[in-house]
Each structure stands twice: as C-alpha cells, then as structure tokens.
Amino acid sequence: MTPHVRPLLDWSPDAVVFDCDGTLMDSERHWVEARSLAFREFGLQAPAGFAEQAKGMHYEECGRLMADSVHKPELASGLTGALLDHFLELVTDDPVTMPGAVQLVRTLSGRLPLAVASNCPMVVVEGSLERAGLRTHFQHIVVPETGDSVRPKPWPDVYLLAARLCGVPPLRALAVEDSLTGVESAHRAGLRVLGVGPRPAGDGxxxxxxxxxxxxxxxxxxxxxxxxxxxxxxD
Structure with missing residues (x-):
C-alpha cells in the first residue's frame, strides 16, 4: 500500500473507473480460449506461460506477441484477426459477470460518475455490458479506439481520459483492475488502484x-x- 495516502477503504473517491475483462466481465477465460483457437487455426501451440504473459494486453499487441512467441512474426496480422474473431464468438455466446460486479456497480451508480477503461474493442465492451444489464450505469467508456492519441494499457491514456470525462482529477478517481498491465496503466495515470482477483506475482x-x-x-x-x-x- 502506498505509504503517504490514507488506506483505500478509508477514502471516498469522486469517480470510479472499472476495467472490463476479468474485472466486471468473466471474459478473460474467453481470451485464453480464443488465443488457443487462433494458435490451433495456424497449426501452432501456445508456449508455456503465455496466458499470464498476455493477460490484460490489447488484442493487437497480443496478436503480435503470439506471432513473436512462435518465431513467426509474419503471422501477426492473421493471428490478430483470428484472435478477435474467436473471442467475439465466445463472449457473445457466454456473457458472465464477475462475482460481486453487478451489486457493486448498482450500489455506486448514481452516487458518483462511473466509467470503464478497457483495452478491448468498443463493440466488445458495449455488447458485454449491455447483455449483463450494466451499460446504463456507466457515463463513459474509453478504449484505445476512442481517439488517435489514446494508447492501450499499460500506457496511462485510457485512465487519464476516463478521469477527465468524469470531471475529476486523476488523484480523486479510483481504478478497479485485475491485471498488472491495467494496474500499471492506472498507476501511471495517477489514480488510486484497487486490484481484484488472485494477486499476480511480481513487483507490479x-x-x-x-x-x-x-x-x-x-x-x-x-x-x-x-x-x-x-x-x-x-473527515
């Protein structure tokens, strides 16, 4: 815990910004399966430990990493397209929220601005939240495609823009994240961060x-x- 600030649950933010995959929606498992299917489509197999390495990564960067991990950089475009196609099919068929997500969002809704900052395409985030009955609770959704200058996590851009759209300074906003990539993004943007799920290994x-x-x-x-x-x- 950061030593110079009040303990997180003794603090009241002015806005909350949620990650989507693995935080609000139980879709990280769909990314894992989609990566496996994409590798298989090209007659390849994911290297050991790839799932953890790719967690929270933007799908285009993930496609490039998939190609590099099997020493076939020329397949980056094809693997990226296959990854997104398989994921969209899986998440459409099985949209499931993470434990506690619906209750927490509904409790916070109307009390302060809520936003989503995600590395997923807008169509995925919008569709997932809509099917889960959560879309109306969020005033803003920020993804890398929101603007030409909005870079994916771990760059801070999505969180900086989400806080600005909510009308609060980054230091007055709380980010809720499940991956080291997302935590790094929010931390670099200046938000306080709540990590949820299994605590990842590593200093991040x-x-x-x-x-x-x-x-x-x-x-x-x-x-x-x-x-x-x-x-x-x-006080």
Missing part, C-alpha cells in the same frame, strides 16, 4: 493500493454503501 502488484479476492468481499460492499454518498468526503 505493489502499485495497487489494495488487493481483494473479488468484488464480492463484504468490506468492499460496506465501503460502497456507507462511504460513497456523492457528497463531500467525511
């Missing part, structure tokens, strides 16, 4: 202010219900 996890096993943790829901009022922060 320390950039989050707090890690919790899921969005369904009682202390998190209590925080949302009691400290987030949309008014001035209590």
């Amino acid at each position: 996890a320390e950039r989050a202010d707090l890690w919790l096993p899921s969005l369904h943790e009682p202390e998190l829901l209590t925080w949302a219900e009691t400290r987030i009022s949309g008014g001035p922060e209590p």
Whole structure:
C-alpha cells in the first residue's frame, strides 16, 4: 500500500473507473480460449506461460506477441484477426459477470460518475455490458479506439481520459483492475488502484493500493454503501 495516502477503504473517491475483462466481465477465460483457437487455426501451440504473459494486453499487441512467441512474426496480422474473431464468438455466446460486479456497480451508480477503461474493442465492451444489464450505469467508456492519441494499457491514456470525462482529477478517481498491465496503466495515470482477483506475482502488484479476492468481499460492499454518498468526503 502506498505509504503517504490514507488506506483505500478509508477514502471516498469522486469517480470510479472499472476495467472490463476479468474485472466486471468473466471474459478473460474467453481470451485464453480464443488465443488457443487462433494458435490451433495456424497449426501452432501456445508456449508455456503465455496466458499470464498476455493477460490484460490489447488484442493487437497480443496478436503480435503470439506471432513473436512462435518465431513467426509474419503471422501477426492473421493471428490478430483470428484472435478477435474467436473471442467475439465466445463472449457473445457466454456473457458472465464477475462475482460481486453487478451489486457493486448498482450500489455506486448514481452516487458518483462511473466509467470503464478497457483495452478491448468498443463493440466488445458495449455488447458485454449491455447483455449483463450494466451499460446504463456507466457515463463513459474509453478504449484505445476512442481517439488517435489514446494508447492501450499499460500506457496511462485510457485512465487519464476516463478521469477527465468524469470531471475529476486523476488523484480523486479510483481504478478497479485485475491485471498488472491495467494496474500499471492506472498507476501511471495517477489514480488510486484497487486490484481484484488472485494477486499476480511480481513487483507490479505493489502499485495497487489494495488487493481483494473479488468484488464480492463484504468490506468492499460496506465501503460502497456507507462511504460513497456523492457528497463531500467525511473527515
């Protein structure tokens, strides 16, 4: 936890920005399967440990990494296209929210601005949130295609733009993330960060202010219900 700031759950942000894959939507498993199918389509096999290496990565960068990992950089475009096609088919057939996501979003909704900052294409984020019944709770969705100058995570761009659209300084916004790529992006943008899910190995996890096993943790829901009022922060 960052030493010079108040503990995260003793703090009230002015906006919350969520990652989508693996944070709100249980779609990381779809990316894993889509990568496997794309490799198989080209007669290839994913190297050991590739799933963890690719977690949270923008799909175009992932396609390039897939090609480089099997020493066939000339296949980057084909693997990228196959990856996205397989993922869209899988996520359309099986949209599932992460534990606690619906309750937390609905609790926060209307109390302060909510946004999504994702490395996924807009069609994926919009469609997933719509099917999960969550789309109307978010005022803004920011993805790399939002603008020519918006670079994917781990660049800070998506979080900087999300905070600006919410009308708050980055230091007054909370990012909710599940991957080291996303945590790095939010940290570089100046947001405070809540990590959710299994805590990843490596020093990058320390950039989050707090890690919790899921969005369904009682202390998190209590925080949302009691400290987030949309008014001035209590002393």
